[in-house]
Amino acid sequence: MRLPRLFRTTPFRLTLLFLALFAASASAFLAYIYVATAGEVSNRADARVAREFQSLEAVYARGGFPALNQEVIERTTSDRPLLYLLMSKTGAPISGSIARSPIPNFGGTRDWASFTLTEVEVDGSLVKRPARGLEERLSGGEILFVGADVSESEAYVNKILRALWGAGALIVVLGLAGGVLVSRNVSRNIAGLTGVIDQARSGDLAARAPVRGTGDEYDELAAGLNDMLGRLERSIAGMRHAGDAIAHDLRSPLTRLRARLEAAMIEADAGRSDAKLALHQALEDADGVLRTFTAVLAIARLEAATDAPSQAVFDPGELARDVTELYEPLCEDKGLAFEAEIALGLRLKGSREIIAQALANLLDNAVKYTPAGGAIMLRVRRRSSGEIEFSVTDTGPGIGPDDRDRVVERFVRLENSRNAPGVGLGLSLVAAVARAHRGRLELDEGPGSIDGGGPGLRAALVFPAGA
Amino acid sequence: MRLLIVEDDTEASGAMVTGLAEAGHDCLCAPDGEAGLAAARGGGFDVMVVDRMMPKLDGVGMVEALRRDGDQTPVLFLSALGEINDRVTGLNAGGDDYLVKPYALAELVARVEALSRRRETGSVQTLLKLGDLEMDLIGREVRRAGRDIDLQPREFQLLEFLMRHGGQSVTRTMLLEGVWNYHFDPQTNVIDVHISRLRAKIDKGFDKAMLQTVRGAGYRLEA
Numbered sequence: 038m039r040l041p042r043l044f045r046t047t048p049f050r051l052t053l054l055f056l057a058l059f060a061a062s063a064s065a066f067l068a069y070i071y072v073a074t075a076g077e078v079s080n081r082a083d084a085r086v087a088r089e090f091q092s093l094e095a096v097y098a099r100g101g102f103p104a105l106n107q108e109v110i111e112r113t114t115s116d117r118p119l120l121y122l123l124m125s126k127t128g129a130p131i132s133g134s135i136a137r138s139p140i141p142n143f144g145g146t147r148d149w150a151s152f153t154l155t156e157v158e159v160d161g162s163l164v165k166r167p168a169r170g171l172e173e174r175l176s177g178g179e180i181l182f183v184g185a186d187v188s189e190s191e192a193y194v195n196k197i198l199r200a201l202w203g204a205g206a207l208i209v210v211l212g213l214a215g216g217v218l219v220s221r222n223v224s225r226n227i228a229g230l231t232g233v234i235d236q237a238r239s240g241d242l243a244a245r246a247p248v249r250g251t252g253d254e255y256d257e258l259a260a261g262l263n264d265m266l267g268r269l270e271r272s273i274a275g276m277r278h279a280g281d282a283i284a285h286d287l288r289s290p291l292t293r294l295r296a297r298l299e300a301a302m303i304e305a306d307a308g309r310s311d312a313k314l315a316l317h318q319a320l321e322d323a324d325g326v327l328r329t330f331t332a333v334l335a336i337a338r339l340e341a342a343t344d345a346p347s348q349a350v351f352d353p354g355e356l357a358r359d360v361t362e363l364y365e366p367l368c369e370d371k372g373l374a375f376e377a378e379i380a381l382g383l384r385l386k387g388s389r390e391i392i393a394q395a396l397a398n399l400l401d402n403a404v405k406y407t408p409a410g411g412a413i414m415l416r417v418r419r420r421s422s423g424e425i426e427f428s429v430t431d432t433g434p435g436i437g438p439d440d441r442d443r444v445v446e447r448f449v450r451l452e453n454s455r456n457a458p459g460v461g462l463g464l465s466l467v468a469a470v471a472r473a474h475r476g477r478l479e480l481d482e483g484p485g486s487i488d489g490g491g492p493g494l495r496a497a498l499v500f501p502a503g504a
Numbered sequence: 505m506r507l508l509i510v511e512d513d514t515e516a517s518g519a520m521v522t523g524l525a526e527a528g529h530d531c532l533c534a535p536d537g538e539a540g541l542a543a544a545r546g547g548g549f550d551v552m553v554v555d556r557m558m559p560k561l562d563g564v565g566m567v568e569a570l571r572r573d574g575d576q577t578p579v580l581f582l583s584a585l586g587e588i589n590d591r592v593t594g595l596n597a598g599g600d601d602y603l604v605k606p607y608a609l610a611e612l613v614a615r616v617e618a619l620s621r622r623r624e625t626g627s628v629q630t631l632l633k634l635g636d637l638e639m640d641l642i643g644r645e646v647r648r649a650g651r652d653i654d655l656q657p658r659e660f661q662l663l664e665f666l667m668r669h670g671g672q673s674v675t676r677t678m679l680l681e682g683v684w685n686y687h688f689d690p691q692t693n694v695i696d697v698h699i700s701r702l703r704a705k706i707d708k709g710f711d712k713a714m715l716q717t718v719r720g721a722g723y724r725l726e727a
Binding site for chain 2: 317320324327328331359362363366367370390393394397398401402404405463
């Protein structure tokens with residue numbers, strides 16, 4: 038038989054365990070209280086009996102048996118609430134308030150006894166009361182018993198005992214109730230998370246666990262789960278998008294390639310072809326396809342890796358100087374003013390080769406899109422936040438604020454750049470490089486219109502401080 | 505040259521043979537690492553082209569075994585694995601160059617020829633000569649037909665690379681790797697601009713243009 042769900046939960050089991058520990062310590066505590074209170078009450082009653090006994094013994098010591106007998110008779114008839122019995126050496130009652138000794142076979146010299154006192158009330162009914170007494174053989178051989186009715190103290194002790202039992206029961210009940218509440222609460226929270234995981238498992242990656250803003254561990258867990266789902270969703274969406282985009286970007290050049298080859302074949306059959314030209318163009322198309330493929334693969338790898346590969350510490354300024362040296366002549370050739378403002382002596386940890394490629398991509402883009410007469414500026418600096426920034430600013434057409442997020446996606450090329458060479462993967466690759474280094478790609482407006490050009494573009498590759 | 509091609513994809517090796525034979529080389533093909541190792545141990549090859557991923561014995565294992573034998577024949581690794589780490593693994597295993605698939609045949613031919621040349625120049629040269637062009641690597645001086653040519657440091661490196669591969673085609677990728685040490689393809693014609701500047705310095709005012717453009721491949725420095 039399976040227990041109800043509540044009783045199977047970990048919090049409930051933990052509650053039971055803690056309850057058991059708590060009950061054990063509460064029992065010890067209650068036992069101590071019992072001993073301290075009830076014990077004290079019965080000790081006091083015993084002490085009273087013992088004192089009375091001593092005073093009678095003193096009488097005996099002074100005046101012997103007759104004086105004691107006299108004293109017992111006197112005390113019996115007075116209002117004292119105690120019980121007395123004086124017996125002969127053989128145990129035969131001589132005087133006292135009770136008929137028989139409560140200790141039937143008294144053989145020793147001194148003995149305490151608890152017993153029940155049966156009394157006849159005025160109306161003739163019998164009442165039983167707890168009593169306790171001390172019996173001792175006196176020096177002359179006679180036996181003296183002194184007892185007391187302990188019903189009152191017994192009742193008091195019983196009250197204490199009942200109170201303690203009540204307290205114990207209350208502890209257990211409250212503990213159980215608390216356990217049930219806590220485990221219900223925990224279970225509800227966990228059930229929410231489990232539900233989200235189930236949803237995600239059945240393919241709904243948009244499911245998110247509620248974050249209540251309390252900042253407790255459930256919130257942390259929910260936030261962690263949400264973050265994980267977000268990444269998963271983005272990466273799957275990215276893959277899906279890449280699939281579509283690859284299909285799209287590869288289909289057109291492959292179609293062109295096929296058409297070109299077919300046309301060349303027809304021309305060759307007709308004997309009037311320059312098949313060589315067609316083949317040359319076909320080869321170029323194939324190269325284009327392969328370039329796209331390589332770029333997509335590079336992005337996918339960067340995004341799949343948790344960290345950029347081959348990390349090392351290097352001077353970002355030196356890297357920029359190297360790349361500048363590679364690109365400067367190209368800018369001059371295209372009639373672009375090139376300016377570099379490079380801070381040296383900075384340190385950056387990352388993959389030098391991959392960052393160089395990203396920077397080269399930014400410069401490729403700037404050179405491609407900036408019309409002759411424009412300017413390009415490369416800058417490397419440390420921001421006041423400690424971040425390392427590589428930025429490339431151009432005076433080209435720029436990218437509108439609405440398009441800036443979009444161009445970082447794979448394959449997006451803006452309408453006005455359709456005719457420029459390249460596969461539109463440049464900025465996506467740069468963004469992927471930044472992400473692989475826990476940095477980011479910032480796109481912004483350039484310096485404004487120069488000679489009727491666009492507002493320009495400032496692309497900054499920003500790496501976190503101490504990266 | 506006599507070449508050994510170790511590649512399990514027979515169509516790929518067939519295309520390679522076509523390209524390399526066209527360039528005047530004699531090729532022997534092996535379909536896997538074990539066959540490749542056996543053929544290589546027979547000796548007599550100038551350059552080996554070895555695919556990294558193959559059945560039985562992979563390319564890295566094969567080249568490591570060869571190097572243990574003391575065989576120093578230049579090896580060009582071919583691989584679909586293009587990460588920097590993969591490149592380093594290949595070069596550490598004893599490869600001399602690394603070409604990532606897919607590649608252009610012209611690139612393969614150029615690299616194979618460059619490798620064969622590398623072996624010939626065993627000693628350290630301090631003076632390079634090609635036709636009437638002279639390069640003093642110690643004094644950092646360049647002269648053509650007795651006339652001094654003033655080069656920027658990078659232009660000097662570029663010319664040195666071309667001189668060392670004199671008479672052979674070198675591709676843009678080879679230049680980017682060999683001169684700038686970058687392993688990616690730029691989207692723009694950065695290399696062409698550097699070449700045309702160098703060309704302006706070494707060919708301008710002379711009858712014969714030494715720095716030739718090789719269609720579909722790259723450049724060649726000719727005497």
